[in-house]
Structure formats: structure tokens, C-alpha cells
Amino acid sequence: MDMAIDSAPNGDASPAAAPAAQAAPTSTARLAQLAESLKLEHQLVRVPLEHLKKTIRFDYRLAEREFTAVLSSVAEAADSLDSSSVDETLKQLSSLVTRLQGLKRKLEEGGKLENLQVQRCRARLEHLRSVADADKLDDWKDARLNRILVDYLLRMSYYDSAQKLAETGNIQELVDLDVFIEAKRVIESLRNKDVVPALIWCAENKARLKKSKSKLEFQLRLQEFIELVRANEHMKAIFYARRYLAPWAATNMKEMQRVVTTLAFRHNTECSVYKVLFEPTQWDYLVEQFKQEFCRLFGMTNEPLLNIYLQAGLTALKTPLCYKEACSKEDPLSQEGFRKLAEPLPFSKFHHSKLVCYISKKLMDHENPPLVLPNGHVYSTKALEEMAQQNDGKITCPRTGEVCNFNELVKAFIS
């Protein structure tokens, strides 16, 4: 496989090409880089779409149900005219009209909601287009950082912070607060040891959960079973198992057996295999499972965007020099927290030298080549020229204090 994903060398091989090409690649390179970064924004576009699809499905099923009911009611009325009176039939027909009027209202509301969601999808696409506006690019990038943070806050259930940040950053249309409100209800109820909203959610999304072979419903049922055992309601538990656990038995025999065995123990059992099933942490596990399913259904990434980008960024920035005392404070990896997070991550790789002047912090390349002092320390030409100018041709090494003359410096050729 061709692994030639290489970076351009640091001012070496093509001196003729370098000066002329400097201006152009910076802007075309920037555009290319922006285009690449847009490709990462699948979640931005997919989530409101899934939300729209859900509303459309809901409205369709509503209409389908009502139509079916009305049509069969008419057929029934037509067939049973002999046995019922005219008045009864008229009443029945009138009630159908009322029903249809109710449906009309609901569909109008549904239509409005669909329109809002369509608008949201559109706003996201427009936002992606707006990256081409060079004047507002910094704002766009700030908005991106805020979007990433709001995604993290919502996934961690810090709803108030998410709301505040969305308002402060004026990115309400670009984040999925409304989608997570649905999740909030279920999560809060699970934290209160109530599986009912979660089960309702599973029923609402039955088809799609089945498609992804989700076991969430099964796990919720298992937990309810355990709660019955905890409350010593053994008969209830057995009936519950017959009704709700048995259908899952074929594919989840081991799991089911393990849980059903808790009947033989009490909730304060010391037997470790079964004790763990009674721990409150089981509820935390359910919350996590639900969050995962929820995010998957809406086309969100498995991990928070913050973690994904942070991991990538730390790897890209990580060099052995970052962990030294002399690490520049401008490097995020000079900070303790970032260092800790980056520990298990791989180091970045360089195929070509990239040198930074200790004095000016600028790149030492073709335009600004490195100069070597007699003591072996290296600084950029521009920085040293400036120093010599202000000090009668004398150079003082900022790191050792040794003094020499500008004309004692030697050029180094780094490729």
C-alpha cells in the first residue's frame, strides 16, 4: 500500500521554486486544508436529518393509523346498517369527521415541526458554505470550537452549560440541544431507577434498534427483573421473566440465565458473580448503553467530538521535547493536564527537519536560515542580525550568555 502521505520539506531541494511558490501555496494550501476539515462534519449534517426523518415517520404512521381506522369504520357502518338505527349510523359518521379534524390539526402541527427541521438542515449546509468567506473565517473557527464543546456538554448531560454556551456563541441552529432533550428525560429517569421512559423510547424506535441488533431493551428488562428480586417479589419476577425475558432467550441465553439465577440469592448476597448485578452501578451502565444507542440512531459519532479532536491534536503535537522543562509555554503540552492526557498516545513523526528559532520563535528555513555560534547554539539569521544591529555587531547567546562577534557566525545547511 502506498503510504506516501508526506509533508513538504523545510526549505531545501528546490530553491528556484520556493520564493515564487510561497504566496500561492499558502492560500491554496489553506483552502485545501479547509475543504478537508469540512469532510469531518458528517455529524453536523446528519443529526438534523435523522430528526426530520423521525418526525416524517411519526406523521406518516399517524395518518396511516387514522385512515385505516376511518375506512374500516365506514365499511363496518355500510355492512351493519340493518342492525343499527339511522341515528346511530349518523353519530358514527359524525365521530369520524371529528376524528379526521383532529388528524388534520395534528398533521398541521407535524408539518410545522418538519418545516423547522428542514430549516435546520438547510442552516447547517449554509454554515458549511460560509467557510469560504475569508473575513469571517476566525469567527467560523471559534464557532467550530464552541460546537465541539456543546457536543461534549450535551453528551455529559450538562444541559445548562450547553444551553449557555450555545447562546453565548450564537450557534443555537448549529447544535442539537432539542435532540438531547429527548435523551435527557430518559437519562434522568434511569438515574432515578425508572426504566419506563427508556422502554417507551425502545418501542418508538423498535425497527431501527432491531436493525442494529441492539440489546438495550433486553438489558432494561433484565434490570427490572433484578429490581423485582431485590424487593423479594419472586413470583412477580418469574412471571416477568416468562413474559419479557423469554423472547430474548434464544440469542442471549447465558446472560439471561445469569440474571435469573439471582432468584436463588438475596440482594445482599456476598457471592461476587451475583452481587455485582445488584450494585447501583448497573444503572450507570444502562445510562451509558442508552446514550450509545441514542447517539448511533441519530448518526452521531461514538465518542464525543472533543475527545476525537483532542486525541488527534495531542498526537500531532506530541514530541519528546514537550515533556522537558524548557518546553515553550505556547505549546499546550507544556501544561500538566495535557501532558497526562497525551501519555498513552503515540508520538508524532517527522520526515524533515523543522527548526524554530529560540529567540524569535519563527521558522528557520530557506528565507531565514540558521546561523551557528561558536558555542554550538543555533539561532535564526533575522534574529541575530537584529541583535547585532542593536549591539554594535556583538552577539550574546541568550541561553549561555557567551558573547561573540556577528562575523564569527557560521551558516548551517539543513535539509
Place this chain on the structure above:
Amino acid sequence: MELDLIQDAFDRVSKKQKLSSSKTQQLVRQIEHEIEQAIMKMQSTENATSCPELKQILADLKNKLNEFSPMNQLETLQKDLNITLGKYVKVTEKSFNPDISKAYRNVDFDPHIVNQIIASHFYRQGLFDLGDCFISEANEPEAAALKTPFLEMYGILESMRRRNLELALNWASSHSEWLAQNGSNLELKLHQLQFVEILQNDSVQNALSYVRKHLAPNASAHKVEIPKLMGCLVWSGKLHKSPYADLLSPNHWEKLADEFMQQFCSCLGQSYQSPLSIAIAAGIHGLPTLLKLESVMAVKKQEWQAMKQLPVPIDLSKDFQFHSIFVCPVLREQGSDENPPMLMPCGHVLSKQSIVKLSKSSTRPFKCPYCPLEASVAQCRQLHF
């Protein structure tokens, strides 16, 4: 990225959705209409017991409804809409990378550390309410301590915005030694700006005494600036017509505020830009390369998770270059303490190991790989970037 293509596909979705929604509502009205008609017909039939007539009306209704079959129409609308939606989904999956978490490594980020980083970021941006709200929701009360230095900083910045330099001057004078050590003339710049303010809004006398009090003691260090300020005194009242008009520019306030922020953060041992924002920006830069790499290595999952160094470079712009990385052009290895860069007399630089290899016996001279000049090991000296 073909945003136009995506836009077109979405416009079609939007059209179909509108059509489907309005047609469905139309169907409802049609059914309602038919039933209402039937009701009216039944009510207008004088002979209430005329069963065959009533039966006919209902049979007609039933047939009518079957004829224009709302169920089928509804189903067709939905099918159509689903097809258009499906096409749009396909377009997005093709244009975007559908799974950017593929390159994610199974390492756990300690949520406390992440929360601290986020809290610090909020405080650093001056979003104190948000920061407080966050640490209470995240249950990280100790993070409140991160607020203090930034509160001070924003307090000073706020007063500077209101053209009051007192707090800034206090800070600069209490940190004057540190500022001098770091080659910053912030204090001087603040005094200059204050001087111009006094000259504009107060009296020449006060401006003069200001210079005497604050700048004269250090006159030797400000050989260039003090005469300039004294020159301003001559044009007091018409400074905008003087050669020093640029001193009035509001730019100075902004630039000075930035410089103050830079020095303040530096003094705290922090970066000027939020480290979180730098790290995320680096991540956005680098993620496409990592994803490509992961897909190439997809089969060797274990290797991906366990690697200590990336096998390919990630091209970050110079904004993310914080360290000097030397890569020996011969062995293609990064420099380290054990294998430092060495300067040859010809000016070319190789790693120590390369030189040892080239010289074989370490006493005989060897030829530089880049030019005809020869050198011996003793003539090479170690470089410090």
C-alpha cells in the same frame, strides 16, 4: 467537497417533504368531505326508514373511498419521500467521512482532567458565568480556583477598555522586574499612553509632572521615547495636527491590551491562546491524515492501538511548531540527547550516528554526502537548536 451537489439533493428532499405534507392533508380533507356529503345526503332523505336508499348512500361512500384509495396514495407519497431521503443520505455519506471516530484509540481520558481543561478555557475566554455553571454541573468545585488569575486579567482589560490605565500600570510596576527580564517594555508603553491621555484631557502641567514622576527616573532606558513625548507638549491641544498624530490612534489601546494579555499569561506560565483551542485546531488539521492512516492499517488493528510513534508525519502549519525537530537527512531519524545533530566544517548537518557510520573507524576523514568536502569526526561539533 461538492457542496452544490449536496445542496441540490437536499432541495429535492425539501420539495418532496412539502409535497408529501400538503398532499396528505389534502387527502384528509377529501375523506372528510366525502363523509360529510354522505351525512348530508342521509339527513336530507325524508323517509328515515327507507333502508335501501340509506344503504345505497353508505355503499356509495365506501366505494368512493376505495376508488381514490387514500391508503395507497399515502403509501406512494411516503415511498417517494423515502427514496429522496435515501438519496440525500447517500450523497452525504459519500461527501463526508461518515465515521471520524475510526482512528480513535481505546485510551481513557480522565474526565476530571478534561473538565479542568474546559473550565480553564472558559475562564480564560472571560466566560465566568459559563465557567461557574459548568463546574457546578460537572461537580468540579476545585476548578473554581482557576478563575482567580483570569478574573484579575479581565478586570484590568475592562478598565483599559474604559480608558483607565491605573490597574494596568499597577500590575506592570509590580511585575517590572519580570517584564524587564523577558524583554518587554509594556510599562513604558502604558506610561506613554497615559501621558497622551493626560495631555489630551487634562493640563500640560500635569502631563509634564507625569513624565517627571514616572519616566524620568529611568531616563537612560528611554532615550528615544522621552524626547518624543516632550515634543508632544509643544502641540498640546492640536496633537492631531502634529507629527505625533498617530499617538492618538485608538489602535494603540487595542494593541496594548493584547500585549498586556500576552505578558500577563506569560507571567502565569500560560500560553497566549487557549491551549484547548490550539490542541483542537491541531486535531482538526491532523485528523484527516490519521483517518487515512487508520484505513490503510485497518487490518492490523493491534498495531494501530499499540504504536509508540506514528509511521507517517502529520503536516501541521507553522502555527503549531513549538519545538525544533531535527531529522537526519541520511538516517531519517529524529535527533535526541543520545544522537544529537552535528555540524560538519562544510556547513552540512548530520546526526552523530550518521557521522560515526560514515567515518567507520572514527579517525579517518570521510566525505560529506552532500558536497565533495571531507571532514574528520573531531572537526564536527554538536549543535543546540
